[in-house]
Amino acid sequence: MTTTSTTEAPSASGHLADPDVNYLNNEYGIKSWLLSLDHKRIGLLYLIMTTVFFVVGGIGAALIRIELMTPGGDLLEADTYNKMFTMHGVAMIFFFLIPSVPAVIGNFVLPIMIGAKDVAFPKLNLLSWYCYMVGGGLATFAIIAGGIDTGWTFYTPYSTTYANGYVSVALFGVFINGFSGILTGVNFMTTVHKMRAPGMTWFRLPLFIWAQYATSLIMILGTPVVAITLLLVVLERVFHIGIFDPALGGDPILFQHLFWFYSHPAVYIMIVPGFGVMSEVIACFSRKRIFGYSFVAFSSLAIAVLGFIVWGHHMFTTGQSIYAGMVFSFLTFLIAVPTAVKIFNWTATLYRGSVSMESPMLYAMGFMGLFLIGGLTGLFLSTMATDIHLHDTYFVVAHFHYVMVGGMVMAYLCGLHFWWPKMTGRMYSEVMAKTSAVLIFMGFNLTFFPQFVLGYLGMPRRYHVYPDEFQILHVASTAGATVLGIGYLVLFICLVSSLINGAKAGPNPWGAKGLEWMIESPPTPHNFHETPVVTFEAYAYEEEDTLLPVPGDGQTTGAVSH
């Protein structure tokens, strides 16, 4: 048990706990959502909007894959094709991947996991969502009004002097959106420092919290750099102030330094929260403590710190000094070590465990496989000799999709399936969920594995037409994308239908450990009836499951689930 008494009178909030009141039904109406300061509701707002952007990015991907079935430019004009891959990249990276785990899952579970009733700054939390919406709105306007064809990397001087369309508007949108990440980062760090429940020491924190903390650190330190960089591009584009364009006396490579100084750490903004999800899920479904808790916790921080000093590995072919190149290459290799440690520790967690392959665990296994390939193919790109050949080819495309989609999207879906019962109070169809996990895993591999081969053959990325001999591999890739698309569709139907006819989840359907599993599903508006006192370490799976008491009725929140 974690609190002292079960028979005390009503809690400080003054009303008796009504078991039927939760954060979803305590208030109704659009306004109650759009002005909500409840971290759980804000998490759901993010869930809805990131899904919208995922669909937008997905449409771009679908058109790209259909176009590439034939070597000629049959379906799309060259210009439209360029706008599609830009839209795909911008929507997926800035408006889906970066906010996905932190802003959706993190917003929902982070305060509950540490025993807090909300984040430290609920109003900033809401403001972050509005920054995201304004940024997303501007980017969407740029896409609809005429499109942007710079690629998501906005390389100069193309983006400042030569590109058509609404580049400035899109850049300004991404700039505003950056504040959303900064505000979330500030909020999470403060919350973890100041709002942990009594007894929740740093080394009792779930590893998901460590991962979110490391991510917040990167968001706060990195985002301002890209924000300033993008503003400089706007200044050059609109006012012709020479910063990047050599015709105006600028340096085009400077942009790449500034851009990757943020955008490489941003890769870790995308993947580190996924590591956190993995630790929670693998521990739960093997009923074991995470093997080497502190190694896993500190490896997240090590990755966050090292991630800031490897940006030059995106620039081996620009003609940067060979010695600079060597330092960047070496530091990049160092990142392989904490990453490998995580994989090995998760694997070792299964040892002598009690392993159960429910859908979140199936997603976690998918993550392990795909992220492993994504990480190992990263070595091909950090090795300078092979990078020269592979740079800007489909090998790079395949590599970062293995990390971002195979790793991060799988981790996000894994987390979504894991905490879905907590968020909605409903169980989804396990059969459908497993089907979608398998379809996504197979479709993903069929889509992206052929691209490794294409890349080594020399097929450059962002090509709208290509030599005939590459067609077979492109057709295989498009076939895989179709399976992948069907997988996502099954997943969508599975989760949405659970809202209509899903069985009641109960507080702890997985027999998981952690404060969020000791309260009702869905949680009450303030998460806890009384501030919990933590007397246990994370992942104490050897102990019996318990629930926090509900004051007033002398009962716990429900039957102990196991």
Place this chain on the structure above:
Amino acid sequence: MSKDFQLHPDLASTFAWQVDSIYFLLIALSVLFTVGVFTVLIIFSVKYRRRSDDERPKPIHGSTALELAWSIIPLFIAIGVFTLGAEVYFRMYRPPADAIEIFVVGKQWMWKIQHPEGVREINELHIPVNQPVKLTMTSEDVIHAFSVPAFRTKRDVVPGRYTTMWFEANQTGEYHLFCAEYCGTQHSTMTGRVIVMEVDAYQQWLGGGVSGESMVDAGARQFVQLGCATCHKAESGGRGPSLVGIFGGPVQLATGEIVTVDESYVRESILSPGTKIVNGYQPIMPTFQGQISEETLMQLLTYIKSLSESE
């Protein structure tokens, strides 16, 4: 340039097997780790599958020895692979002194190539087999990248500066030339062919070119026409420094700083002459920014370089 389906690209330069051998080593490492981790995961998942719902396995907190082992072993593997890759990269960066120098200008969306003998071509590069070739490249507009997969090398082509790359083809044939850095609407059509020829055939091809004027001659002609020769006289005493014998050596600037006279310095001194004035001279030279093409600039450069060749 095979039109058939392949799983591995042609090997047509001395770098190809060096890069490929590291590639295959990395594939072996990747397969080893992936299969290893997955085998263990599957064995654990089956062997320790949940047999009853009230199982409470004993906790294991970790093992420092084991964790150190699987931190340190990957670290050494990483250092090993890094070293192999860095060594080949070093070679890719150091063109041999006897390399044939060919000039490349990228623009949206074509490759313009000048041979020192004066022959020009577009989207095609003819080179002799078994001879090192050095490309000096720049762009007229955005960043491009000169990529020849069969040679396993590429380099960005950046506006406002020269970048260089080199290779030695060792197989005659035709190979893909791609622009690898996204450069706008028709990026995917900024492609061409590299044609590797026997030395005799190459000489014959060079002789058949239309232009009879070599790059040095063209540069010398421009040097007079643009008025450079009025101040930069062969002997000292002109209003500008003499350019004879200076290329590749050091020169002291008015600021006291000493710089090497290389391609970038010559380029900068023509386009923005006021930036780095040679000690003892007045900043009176007009700028040629926007007045001469990249090709003319390359001809002038070749001519100025020729003034420092001892033969």
